[in-house]
Amino acid sequence: MVFRYSSVVPAPRDEVFEWHARPGAFTRLAPPWQPVRLTAEADSLRDGVAVLSFPGGVRWEAAHLPERYDPPHRFADRLVNPPLSTVLSWTHAHDFVEEADGTRVVDKVATSVPDALLRPMFAYRHAQLADDLAAGARARAWSDRPLTVAVTGAGGLVGRNLCALLTTGGHRVIRLVRRTPSHPDERRWDPREPATDLLEGVDALVHLAGEPIFGRFTEEHKAELWDSRVEPTRALAALVARVGGPRVFVTASGIGYYGPDRGEEVLTEDSPRGEGFLADLVAEWEAATGPAAEAGVRCVQVRTGIVQTPAGGVLGLQYPLFAAGLGGRLGDGRQWFSWIGADDLSDVYVRAILDEDLAGPINGVTPYPVRGAEHARLLAKTLRRPSLFPVPGWAPAVLLGKEGADEMALANQRVAPSRLVRAGHRFRYPHLEEALAHLFGRTEPV
Numbered sequence: 001m002v003f004r005y006s007s008v009v010p011a012p013r014d015e016v017f018e019w020h021a022r023p024g025a026f027t028r029l030a031p032p033w034q035p036v037r038l039t040a041e042a043d044s045l046r047d048g049v050a051v052l053s054f055p056g057g058v059r060w061e062a063a064h065l066p067e068r069y070d071p072p073h074r075f076a077d078r079l080v081n082p083p084l085s086t087v088l089s090w091t092h093a094h095d096f097v098e099e100a101d102g103t104r105v106v107d108k109v110a111t112s113v114p115d116a117l118l119r120p121m122f123a124y125r126h127a128q129l130a131d132d133l134a135a136g137a138r139a140r141a142w143s144d145r146p147l148t149v150a151v152t153g154a155g156g157l158v159g160r161n162l163c164a165l166l167t168t169g170g171h172r173v174i175r176l177v178r179r180t181p182s183h184p185d186e187r188r189w190d191p192r193e194p195a196t197d198l199l200e201g202v203d204a205l206v207h208l209a210g211e212p213i214f215g216r217f218t219e220e221h222k223a224e225l226w227d228s229r230v231e232p233t234r235a236l237a238a239l240v241a242r243v244g245g246p247r248v249f250v251t252a253s254g255i256g257y258y259g260p261d262r263g264e265e266v267l268t269e270d271s272p273r274g275e276g277f278l279a280d281l282v283a284e285w286e287a288a289t290g291p292a293a294e295a296g297v298r299c300v301q302v303r304t305g306i307v308q309t310p311a312g313g314v315l316g317l318q319y320p321l322f323a324a325g326l327g328g329r330l331g332d333g334r335q336w337f338s339w340i341g342a343d344d345l346s347d348v349y350v351r352a353i354l355d356e357d358l359a360g361p362i363n364g365v366t367p368y369p370v371r372g373a374e375h376a377r378l379l380a381k382t383l384r385r386p387s388l389f390p391v392p393g394w395a396p397a398v399l400l401g402k403e404g405a406d407e408m409a410l411a412n413q414r415v416a417p418s419r420l421v422r423a424g425h426r427f428r429y430p431h432l433e434e435a436l437a438h439l440f441g442r443t444e445p446v
Contacts, residue, residue, distance in 0.1 A: 120441030153208030333373025
């Protein structure tokens with residue numbers, strides 16, 4: 001059987017082919033609902049080998065075929081590793097055809113995998129490619145010069161997406177890691193005492209590292225959250241101020257700044273700080289960038305909302321339950337849910353890096369928050385499952401403690417991205433229904 005899927009992207013063929021050849025292309029195209037991890041990226045579309053890992057220790061080795069490599073017209077790969085290749089056939093040709101309105105991208109897969117499993121995956125891939133190429137074109141309006149960007153937390157949920165978006169966009173990413181570097185584009189980073197030469201040759205610094213927020217709000221957990229964010233941020237800001245180099249310092253932040261319950265108040269970047277542990281943490285976290293700002297470095301703090309991707313975070317926890325028909329609203333469902341898709345968040349970070357008019361805190365949310373009940377309804381609708389099992393309001397406290405439940409699971413924050421809207425920022429998926437449809441491969445490009 002040969003499965004075929006095609007769509008037209010409004011970009012020149014050379015540009016589309018080159019995008020696929022850059023590091024990060026597989027990460028950008030991998031459907032987020034699939035339990036697959038990239039173990040090794042192919043270093044060449046001509047004859048490289050990509051290695052993927054599935055649950056249960058299953059490996060997928062895709063070897064690119066030199067005899068079918070014809071830039072910018074085609075490249076192809078084939079599943080080669082036994083025993084998987086003895087029970088499953090897979091030869092994938094990627095064709096690129098010039099058309100009047102852009103490039104027709106044609107995927108042809110000779111495989112024994114059923115069409116019903118392939119169609120959502122390729123619907124997602126084609127939409128993602130078109131979205132990324134359009135985002136790249138917008139980014140060139142802010143800066144058309146390739147940059148070297150150093151990133152902490154590059155292995156996290158946000159970091160993986162952002163790094164891949166930067167590299168497919170033609171930028172170089174240096175991952176700052178706390179272990180011994182294993183790649184030329186890695187540098188060892190000591191969060192307490194970063195080396196003087198850590199940022200040598202770096203144009204922009206993005207700081208994402210920190211202990212995961214989700215967890216029971218014990219005194220120990222709260223101390224870990226504080227220690228992993230405030231002091232490392234201050235140490236990096238001091239280094240930037242002392243040695244120069246990066247012209248922009250972009251840091252993660254959170255809408256916890258506004259406190260756990262602001263009712264119906266629309267919260268903009270100019271709204272006063274709220275109360276509670278997360279509000280205190282975020283305020284100190286953002287203030288820790290002070291040394292860099294005082295030295296004249298442009299600093300941006302991205303106050304991130306609830307990131308939507310089935311690859312992790314809140315949606316990653318909800319997805320299995322809703323897919324099994326066991327999902328439902330949390331509490332009474334009236335709380336405001338201020339969210340952003342993972343790719344829209346990466347776009348916000350790219351803009352923060354490149355757009356010299358952005359500085360200070362910006363709300364990393366879409367313009368259209370929803371109530372908790374509406375989020376549950378739309379997720380169930382997207383997955384074509386019922387939403388019949390509401391979670392009682394007291395249940396999150398069993399896992400997170402009362403403080404953690406109030407600050408995270410039951411938080412009521414109606415946040416608006418005022419500064420991004422004023423800047424004319426374009427969101428890929430501003431409405432939740434279309435965002436979820438894309439994230440689960442439920443829409444197909446024209």
